[in-house]
Amino acid sequence: MGKNLTKRSEDYSKWYNELVVKADLAENSGVRGCMVIKPYGYAIWEKMQAGLDKMFKETGHENAYFPLFIPKSYLSKEASHVEGFAKECAVVTHYRLKNSEDGSGIVVDPEAKLEEELIVRPTSETIIWDTYRRWIQSYRDLPLLINQWANVVRWEMRTRLFLRTAEFLWQEGHTAHATENEAIEEAERMMNVYADFAENHMAMPVIKGLKTESERFAGAIETYCIEALMQDGKALQAGTSHFLGQNFAKAFDVKFASKEGKQEYVWATSWGVSTRLMGALIMTHSDDNGLVLPPKLAPIQVVIVPIYKGVEQLDEISEKVGPLVKELRSKGISVKFDDRDTHKPGFKFNEYELKGVPVRLAIGQRDLANGTYEVARRDTLKKETIPSEEVVAKIEFLLEDIQQNIYKKANDYRVAHMTEVDTYDEFKQIIEKKGGFVAAHWDGTMETEDRIKEETKATIRCIPFGFKTEEGKCMVTGKPSKERVLFAKAY
Incomplete structure (x- = not known):
C-alpha cells in the first residue's frame, strides 16, 4: 500500500488534501461543497464528541435538539446577526416537486410556494431564543445551560474537506443568565473548556484571547477564542465562545421575573466547535508518512500484526495474542488484531502508519520462540523488541508518552514561530x-x-x-x- 503522499515541504495544501482522502477520513460528495465523512474519520469525530460532551455535562450543561429550519422573519429580528450570515444562507422556498408536463423530469411545483421562506440553519441563536421565551419566566428558571449537537449549512463556494464545507457538523451551546457577570463568566468558562480539550485531548497548544470588533461573531458583544498554529505557519481558529449581552433577549422578548419581582431581560452566551477540529488535528501533528493521532482520540490505539506462514502458525500466534487483547481492552485501550489473510504484513504496516495508529505490535515465529513482541511507536517511528511480560506496561507508557511528545513538538514549533x-x-x-x-x-x-x-x-x-x-x-x-x-x- 504505497502512500505516495506529496511532501509537506513541496505543497502543504496538496499534502493535506491527499492525506484526508488516502487515510480514509473523508471525501467529496455528489453535492458540491459537501463532504462524506468516512467511518474512520467519523470514529475520530465520535471520540471528540464524547470528550467534549463529558466536559459540557461536568459544567452543568444538558443536550437538546432544535429545528433545522428557521423562519426568515426570525433572522431579521437581530440586525447585526442577519447581516453577518445573509450571504451564506440556503433558503427553502417550496415544499413539493412534480413531474413536468412535457415528461422531461421532475420540477418544483409552482403551486407549492411556502408562505414564509425557511432558512437552513446557519447557526441556531434565533430559533433557540424564540424557544427560550417560552421556557424562561422567573429567576428560578436560570441559568439555562443547553447544548446541541447538529449540522449547519453555510453556503461556501471555495471548500476544503473539514476546514470549510457548505455543510458541517458541530455543537452549539446557548445559555441564559440572570446577570451580566454570570454570562461573561460562562463565555470565559467555555473558552477554557475548549482550550483544555484542545491541549489535553488533541495535544494541540492554543492561545486564548478576544477577537477584535471586526472579527466578532455577528450579534456578539465579545467573542472569546482559541487559536492554534498549523505546521505551515498559518493560524486556525479552533473554537469560539460569545458573550451576547441582552441583544437576543431583547430581539425575542425573553424576560424573567427577578427576586425583587421586576421584569428583566436575560443575559446570553453561545459557543461552538465543529468538524474543523478534524482539520486542525491533521495539520498540527501529521507527517509525510501520514496521520499522527494523539492516543486519546485514536479510534485504534494499538494494532497487532501477525507475521506467519500457513494457518497453523496463525493459530499459534492468535492463541498467544488473545489474552493480551483481552487484558488491554480491560484497561480501556482500543486494540485491533489484524489477522486478515488478504494482505501481507508490509501492507498492513503501511496502512496503520498512514492512519496514524499510535502503537503497532508485530509478532512472528521468532517472537513466539523468544517470548517477545516488536513494538513500534507512530510519532517517532522507533521500534524495539519487548519481552511479552513487559508489553502491557510498555504500551501504557507509550500511549501517555506519545500524547505528551506530540504536544511538546507542536508547542516547540509554535514557540519558534x-x-x-x-x-x-x-x-x-x-x-x-x-x-x-x-x-x-x-x-x-x-x-x-x-x-x-x-x-x-x-x-x-x-x-x-x-x-x-x-x-x-x-x-x-x-x-x-x-x-x-x-x-x-x-x-
Missing part, C-alpha cells in the same frame, strides 16, 4: 517569509486592521490573554497602543 516586531517593514517580512504568530502594536482602529489585511493577507487572530501588557506605538500609524495583538495568515 512566535515573533515580536515593532516596525511595519519587519512585520511584512516575517509574515511573508517565516509565518506563524506575529505580536505587534496596533492602534485599535478598523481602518488600520483592514489596511494590514489588504496589504499582507494577515489578520488579527486575537487580543491574547496572559501576555505581558506593554504600551507602545502602532507599527503602521505610530498612534498609541495599549498592548500587542497577535497577527497571522489563517485558514
Whole structure:
C-alpha cells in the first residue's frame, strides 16, 4: 500500500488534501461543497464528541435538539446577526416537486410556494431564543445551560474537506443568565473548556484571547477564542465562545421575573466547535508518512500484526495474542488484531502508519520462540523488541508518552514561530517569509486592521490573554497602543 503522499515541504495544501482522502477520513460528495465523512474519520469525530460532551455535562450543561429550519422573519429580528450570515444562507422556498408536463423530469411545483421562506440553519441563536421565551419566566428558571449537537449549512463556494464545507457538523451551546457577570463568566468558562480539550485531548497548544470588533461573531458583544498554529505557519481558529449581552433577549422578548419581582431581560452566551477540529488535528501533528493521532482520540490505539506462514502458525500466534487483547481492552485501550489473510504484513504496516495508529505490535515465529513482541511507536517511528511480560506496561507508557511528545513538538514549533516586531517593514517580512504568530502594536482602529489585511493577507487572530501588557506605538500609524495583538495568515 504505497502512500505516495506529496511532501509537506513541496505543497502543504496538496499534502493535506491527499492525506484526508488516502487515510480514509473523508471525501467529496455528489453535492458540491459537501463532504462524506468516512467511518474512520467519523470514529475520530465520535471520540471528540464524547470528550467534549463529558466536559459540557461536568459544567452543568444538558443536550437538546432544535429545528433545522428557521423562519426568515426570525433572522431579521437581530440586525447585526442577519447581516453577518445573509450571504451564506440556503433558503427553502417550496415544499413539493412534480413531474413536468412535457415528461422531461421532475420540477418544483409552482403551486407549492411556502408562505414564509425557511432558512437552513446557519447557526441556531434565533430559533433557540424564540424557544427560550417560552421556557424562561422567573429567576428560578436560570441559568439555562443547553447544548446541541447538529449540522449547519453555510453556503461556501471555495471548500476544503473539514476546514470549510457548505455543510458541517458541530455543537452549539446557548445559555441564559440572570446577570451580566454570570454570562461573561460562562463565555470565559467555555473558552477554557475548549482550550483544555484542545491541549489535553488533541495535544494541540492554543492561545486564548478576544477577537477584535471586526472579527466578532455577528450579534456578539465579545467573542472569546482559541487559536492554534498549523505546521505551515498559518493560524486556525479552533473554537469560539460569545458573550451576547441582552441583544437576543431583547430581539425575542425573553424576560424573567427577578427576586425583587421586576421584569428583566436575560443575559446570553453561545459557543461552538465543529468538524474543523478534524482539520486542525491533521495539520498540527501529521507527517509525510501520514496521520499522527494523539492516543486519546485514536479510534485504534494499538494494532497487532501477525507475521506467519500457513494457518497453523496463525493459530499459534492468535492463541498467544488473545489474552493480551483481552487484558488491554480491560484497561480501556482500543486494540485491533489484524489477522486478515488478504494482505501481507508490509501492507498492513503501511496502512496503520498512514492512519496514524499510535502503537503497532508485530509478532512472528521468532517472537513466539523468544517470548517477545516488536513494538513500534507512530510519532517517532522507533521500534524495539519487548519481552511479552513487559508489553502491557510498555504500551501504557507509550500511549501517555506519545500524547505528551506530540504536544511538546507542536508547542516547540509554535514557540519558534512566535515573533515580536515593532516596525511595519519587519512585520511584512516575517509574515511573508517565516509565518506563524506575529505580536505587534496596533492602534485599535478598523481602518488600520483592514489596511494590514489588504496589504499582507494577515489578520488579527486575537487580543491574547496572559501576555505581558506593554504600551507602545502602532507599527503602521505610530498612534498609541495599549498592548500587542497577535497577527497571522489563517485558514
